[in-house]
Amino acid sequence: MSRSTPLRGVHESLGATLTDFAGWQMPLRYGSESAEHNAVRTAAGLFDLSHMGEIFVTGPQAAEALDYALVGHLSALADGRARYTMIVNDEGGILDDLIVYRLGDEEFMVVANASNYELVARELTARADAYDARVEDRSGEYALVAVQGPRAAEILRTLTDADLDGLKYYAVLSAEVAGARALVARTGYTGEDGFELFVGNDDAVPLWNALSAAGAGLGLVPAGLSARDTLRLEAGMPLYGNELSARTTPFDAGLGRVVRFDKPGDFVGRAALAKAAEAGEPARRLVGLVARGRRVPRHGYPVTLDGAVVGEITSGAPSQSLGKPVAMAYVSTGALDAAGLAVDIRGSHEPVDIVDLPFYRRTK
Amino acid sequence: MSSIPDELSYTKEHEWIGGLDDGLTVTVGVTAYAAEQLGDVVFVQVPEIGATVAAGDAVGEVESTKSVSDIFAPVSGEVVATNPSVVDDPSLINSDPYGDGWLFQVRISEEPDDLLSAAEYAALTSAAS
Known part of the structure; x- marks a missing residue:
C-alpha cells in the first residue's frame, strides 16, 4: 500500500x-x-x-552526535547554514546522502531520501545513544x-x-x-x-x-x-540507489571531499574510509558520458571497450540542455583514457565520450 | 481519455493500423494512449524499407525520457515506406500520433487476424487505466 x-x-x-x-x-x-x-x-x-524524510537531532550534544554519526563536520556548521553530507556503515558504504540544516545551537534537521529515512532515523538513534541528544523522526x-x-x-x-x-x-x-x-x-x-x-x-x-x-x-x-x-x-548530482549505494564509498563516487578526517573524534566508518583514502585511485570511478548517437544509455547498461565490459551506467537520460543523451557511469580506472568507449544498448554498441561533470552549469 | 479513431484497427501492443480496407498497404503508428503512457518520445527506430516482417516481430523501438519500448509489426508483409519526419522529430508521436507521427507502411502478404476494433481497443485501455 x-x-x-x-x-x-x-x-x-x-x-x-x-x-x-x-x-x-x-x-x-x-x-x-x-x-x-x-x-x-x-x-x-x-x-x-x-516524501523526503525530516529527522531532528536536538540537545546539548546534538552537534557532537552528528559528528560521530555522519562523515561531515557538523559541529563546525554555523547556525542557519546547511551542508551536503553522508551517513556510511562501518565498511564506509553509503547508507544515504543527506542535507543537514543547523537550525540553532542545539537543533539540526537531517533531510534524508524517501527510500532511506527510516533506516537513517534508526541509525542516528543508535549512534546518538552515548550523547546527550535526542533523535526524532518527524517526517510524518x-x-x-x-x-x-x-x-x-x-x-x-x-x-x-x-x-x-x-x-x-x-x-x-x-x-x-x-x-x-x-x-x-x-x-x-x-x-x-x-x-x-x-x-x-x-x-x-x-x-x-x-x-x-x-x-x-x-x-x-x-x-x-x-x-x-x-x-x-x-547538474551531475548523484541519486541514491543509482550512483550511491551501500556498496560504494564516497571516494568511489568522487565525493571524497565530504569525508572530514580533520574533525575531532572518531566517526562511524572512519577506519574503513581512511584505508580507502590511502589506497589512492579507486578501481572504478564515476564519470559523465555523452552519447554520440541518439539512443539513450540507461541504468544498468554495460559500458564496453573493444567489446569487453569495463563499467556500468548508473543513470541516463536524454538531455534537453545538450540535445544529446547523457549518462553517469562507474568505469574501471584503467579504461578511462582509452578511445572507443561504448555503451551496450540492447546489443548494439553505441559510442560515448567521457566528459567532466556536471553536464550543465547555470550562468549566474 | 485519449482519442481512438473509429476507422483504424488496433493491437494489444497499442499500435494502430490504417488503410486495411483495400487490403494492400497499411500504415502503422502508436496510439495516443501509448504516447501518453510513454511521455515525451525522444528517439524512434523504424524498420528498413524492403524488410520482410512477420506479425508479432519486434521491428523497431520507441524511447521516451523514462522508458524504451519495442515496436512490433502488427501485420506480415514487406516494409514499403517509413516516416523520415518522425525519425527527425520523434515528438510527432506525442503531438500527432494518428497523423504526422505515423511510423511505417507494410504491403501485407496475408490477411491479418487478431486486430482490435476501436471499440475493443477502447475497452482494453479503459480497463488498463
Missing part, C-alpha cells in the same frame, strides 16, 4: 501521471516532462517533495514544497517578508510564507537557484496554491519526478 503526500489531490486535479516512488504515490509528470524541465531552466518549477509531520529556477526568488518574494536576498546558497531561515510558518532553505536538486520550503502537512495545499498563483505570470509550472531526475542528472 503506497503512501500519499498532502498534495496528492492537487496533483490529481492537475492531471498528473502518478507513479510509485519509494513507496509513495508521486507525480511523475503533469504534461510534457521536457517542458517541465525547460521551465525550471528558464523560469521556475514547483515540486512536491513531501512535514510537507516539502520546492520552487526552483531562475525566477524562484522573484516568485517567493511576493509571499514572504523574509530576507531572501540575504539568504545564501545552502542557508536556511524560519519565516512566514503565505501565512504559514515555514523553514525556507536555499537548496535544491536541479542545478538552478531555488528554495525548499518545509511546512506542516496542513499548510502544504495553501502554500502550493499561493506559489502557483504567484508564479502564474512568470512561467512557473508544476514539475514532476521525471523532470527532477533529468535536471539533477544534468
